[in-house]
Amino acid sequence: MISVIIAAAGSGSRMSGSVKKQYRKVENLTVLEKTVKAFCTFGDLSAIGSSPSAIGSSPSVIDSSPEIVIAGPKEDLDYIKSLVNKLPAASSSSKIKVVAGGDTRGQSVQNALKFCTGEYVLVHDAARCFVSHEVIGRVVDALL
Numbered sequence: 001m002i003s004v005i006i007a008a009a010g011s012g013s014r015m016s017g018s019v020k021k022q023y024r025k026v027e028n029l030t031v032l033e034k035t036v037k038a039f040c041t042f043g044d045l046s047a048i049g050s051s052p053s054a055i056g057s058s059p060s061v062i063d064s065s066p067e068i069v070i071a072g073p074k075e076d077l078d079y080i081k082s083l084v085n086k087l088p089a090a091s092s093s094s095k096i097k098v099v100a101g102g103d104t105r106g107q108s109v110q111n112a113l114k115f116c117t118g119e120y121v122l123v124h125d126a127a128r129c130f131v132s133h134e135v136i137g138r139v140v141d142a143l144l
Helices: 031-040 074-086 105-113 133-143
Strands: 002-007 067-072 096-100 120-125
Touching (some): 031 074
Parallel strands (some): 002 120
């Protein structure tokens, strides 16, 4: 199985405005929601090791959701949970965990790793919401 860490604890200090980058709207979703949706709808990441041929095949909402660990700001954990629970692709998954990030990206990833159970871990920044299924598939193929 592959776990996915989504690093979402950044403050977006280089962006002007009062809304953190991961909570800004793009195509009617927050940046974070778009990122989570990309991984939830990719393919069955949880099948790695038992049926690799399922990976990369026609992306659709998967029956066996991947384990996704979102590392967010401590003060925003409830808000992040509410965003994720609104997503049809993610709402049925009990494998999405929201955990406190750290002061740096490295600390956030280290904190999230404690909650991962996969044999492999993909790490992705929440702010990179336009990741395609093709890119995710190429990373998984290279990993295996």
